[in-house]
Amino acid sequence: MDATLSAQGKRRSQPRLGLYASLLPPLIWTTLLYFVPLAILISFSVWRLEEFDIVKEFSLTNFKTIVTNPAYRTIILRTVGTALGVTFIDIAVALPLGFFIAKYGGRWRSLLTLLVILPLWSSYLVRVFAWKIILGYNGVLNTLLIELGILHEPSSAFLYNQFSTMLTFVHVWLPFMVLPVITAFERLPNDLWEASADLNAPPWTTFRRVILPLVTPGILAGSINVFSLTMGDFITPSLVGSPKGIMLGNVISSQFGVSYNWPLGAAFSLVVMLIVFAGLAIALKQGALDSL
Amino acid sequence: MTTVGSEPATTTDLPRQRSRPWLLGLWAVVVYGFLYLPLAVLVVMSFNNSRILSLPFKGFTTRWYSIAFSDEAIRVSLGNSLQVAAIATLLSTIFGLLAAFAIYRYRFFGRNAFRIALNLPILLPGIVTGVAMLAYFSNLGLELSLGTVILGHAVFGLPVALGPMLTRLSQFPRNLEEAAYDLGAKPAQVFTGVIFPYIRSAVIAGALLAFTLSFDEVVVTIFLTGRDNTLPMEIWGRLRTNITPEIAAVATLVLVLSTGLVLLSQWEAAREE
Numbered sequence: 025m026d027a028t029l030s031a032q033g034k035r036r037s038q039p040r041l042g043l044y045a046s047l048l049p050p051l052i053w054t055t056l057l058y059f060v061p062l063a064i065l066i067s068f069s070v071w072r073l074e075e076f077d078i079v080k081e082f083s084l085t086n087f088k089t090i091v092t093n094p095a096y097r098t099i100i101l102r103t104v105g106t107a108l109g110v111t112f113i114d115i116a117v118a119l120p121l122g123f124f125i126a127k128y129g130g131r132w133r134s135l136l137t138l139l140v141i142l143p144l145w146s147s148y149l150v151r152v153f154a155w156k157i158i159l160g161y162n163g164v165l166n167t168l169l170i171e172l173g174i175l176h177e178p179s180s181a182f183l184y185n186q187f188s189t190m191l192t193f194v195h196v197w198l199p200f201m202v203l204p205v206i207t208a209f210e211r212l213p214n215d216l217w218e219a220s221a222d223l224n225a226p227p228w229t230t231f232r233r234v235i236l237p238l239v240t241p242g243i244l245a246g247s248i249n250v251f252s253l254t255m256g257d258f259i260t261p262s263l264v265g266s267p268k269g270i271m272l273g274n275v276i277s278s279q280f281g282v283s284y285n286w287p288l289g290a291a292f293s294l295v296v297m298l299i300v301f302a303g304l305a306i307a308l309k310q311g312a313l314d315s316l
Numbered sequence: 317m318t319t320v321g322s323e324p325a326t327t328t329d330l331p332r333q334r335s336r337p338w339l340l341g342l343w344a345v346v347v348y349g350f351l352y353l354p355l356a357v358l359v360v361m362s363f364n365n366s367r368i369l370s371l372p373f374k375g376f377t378t379r380w381y382s383i384a385f386s387d388e389a390i391r392v393s394l395g396n397s398l399q400v401a402a403i404a405t406l407l408s409t410i411f412g413l414l415a416a417f418a419i420y421r422y423r424f425f426g427r428n429a430f431r432i433a434l435n436l437p438i439l440l441p442g443i444v445t446g447v448a449m450l451a452y453f454s455n456l457g458l459e460l461s462l463g464t465v466i467l468g469h470a471v472f473g474l475p476v477a478l479g480p481m482l483t484r485l486s487q488f489p490r491n492l493e494e495a496a497y498d499l500g501a502k503p504a505q506v507f508t509g510v511i512f513p514y515i516r517s518a519v520i521a522g523a524l525l526a527f528t529l530s531f532d533e534v535v536v537t538i539f540l541t542g543r544d545n546t547l548p549m550e551i552w553g554r555l556r557t558n559i560t561p562e563i564a565a566v567a568t569l570v571l572v573l574s575t576g577l578v579l580l581s582q583w584e585a586a587r588e589e
Contacts, residue, residue: 042503043422050415057471058437061452068451121347124340138582143351145574148532149551150567154354157361162370164357248439256441259534273443280447280539293444300440
């Protein structure tokens with residue numbers, strides 16, 4: 025009894041020390057290497073470039089350029105549209121798969137899950153490039169279609185367009201959607217199905233009214249991943265996309281690279297951040313925090 | 317009624333609910349095919365006796381592998397990548413472990429905000445991290461090098477490593493901790509003797525994830541790299557100019573090696589439980 029009391033007393037006397045020792049190092053680390061850089065990026069976005077020199081005065085020139093230039097508006101819309109499209113397709117692909125693995129996977133469940141993640145361990149660049157080999161003019165798909173007699177000559181319709189961009193995105197980000205979805209399905213108690221079935225609910229109703237609301241946090245967590253990854257990517261559009269189909273990531277990387285207009289690039293980064301924050305806010309409001 | 321889920325759906329004890337699992341199974345087969353098709357194509361191309369990466373298959377060769385092995389630039393960049401990933405992983409795991417402990421152990425003001433803040437580097441696109449750190453380092457007058465790449469990777473590595481640890485800690489039976497305190501253990505002893513052994517596999521899983529993501533990273537690296545290339549940067553440079561089968565060979569080797577690593581860690585985790 026005495027020992028318990030003194031142990032508890034000791035724990036209460038210096039809990040703050042442990043808190044600071046564990047909380048401060050990661051906090052300072054992330055602040056110095058992430059939040060300070062973000063602040064600097066934001067300050068760049070309100071500076072401007074004049075005659076190859078950065079003028080360090082507050083102005084909204086860059087944002088005015090972004091809003092008034094119709095070409096930039098199109099790029100923003102295209103990027104958001106692509107990211108949303110890829111997210112929804114990945115949800116549609118991942119839901120039945122996650123459901124199957126979690127419910128019918130049995131003792132193969134962890135193996136099946138592992139098989140979903142495994143492609144992530146091959147180079148991302150090379151996976152994107154592989155689609156070029158598949159969809160290209162001399163590619164695998166064309167060779168196959170000609171062998172089968174469906175096509176008489178190779179078609180260039182498969183590569184360097186919005187279709188190949190979306191397909192590649194759906195492929196490379198799919199594991200990021202499937203994983204949280206599987207986790208969400210695995211958390212469901214089994215008797216939920218039986219209860220719903222015992223009440224004579226048809227499977228589809230059970231799914232829509234009982235299961236779907238419960239796996240929504242998992243879907244949201246996956247959606248944040250996929251949406252954000254697509255919003256900032258420039259590798260896929262530059263390898264398999266159309267030259268006319270560039271996305272915000274391409275604009276940012278070119279402003280920080282060959283175009284050498286860091287203030288404008290920073291302003292574009294801010295646009296990307298704001299759009300992702302908007303998506304994040306929606307997801308967090310729906311209760312995605314625990315699945316992050 | 318027996319429970320479903322622990323067994324494959326071969327038993328028919330739930331007549332009303334047998335909603336065609338074969339259809340779902342078929343879907344799973346199609347999705348796995350979709351996931352692995354590009355990898356399969358790559359592996360096949362790495363053995364194809366042809367200078368161009370296209371079909372038809374012109375015979376088996378290991379020529380591209382010997383070319384890749386003797387390629388100085390590939391060897392050097394591979395060494396750089398391993399070095400970057402190892403140091404970034406170490407930093408990520410240490411800071412991730414501290415953060416996980418703070419979040420698990422204490423209730424403090426702004427705890428959820430702290431969690432979200434730490435996760436921001438993976439919630440926001442990598443390109444934002446890349447250009448922000450580029451602007452920062454240039455303001456500081458810091459020259460870009462493998463060192464800046466390591467810092468960049470460690471920034472997004474922290475939340476990557478943190479994730480599995482937090483998940484595991486949320487399942488930790490708190491009475492174990494209470495018992496240790498009641499037996500007179502000090503907080504540091506409780507951490508090293510009770511909590512850490514429990515989350516060890518999650519720490520390894522998190523570290524492994526951080527390592528592989530760093531090893532493969534392009535978007536952040538592109539902005540922070542100096543003269544020395546990492547392997548993905550080397551591949552990126554070649555993809556844009558002349559793509560050759562030895563890149564397919566390198567990719568296949570990386571795939572085989574990392575698959576081995578993952579399987580090893582899974583086996584380790586399974587053995588532990």
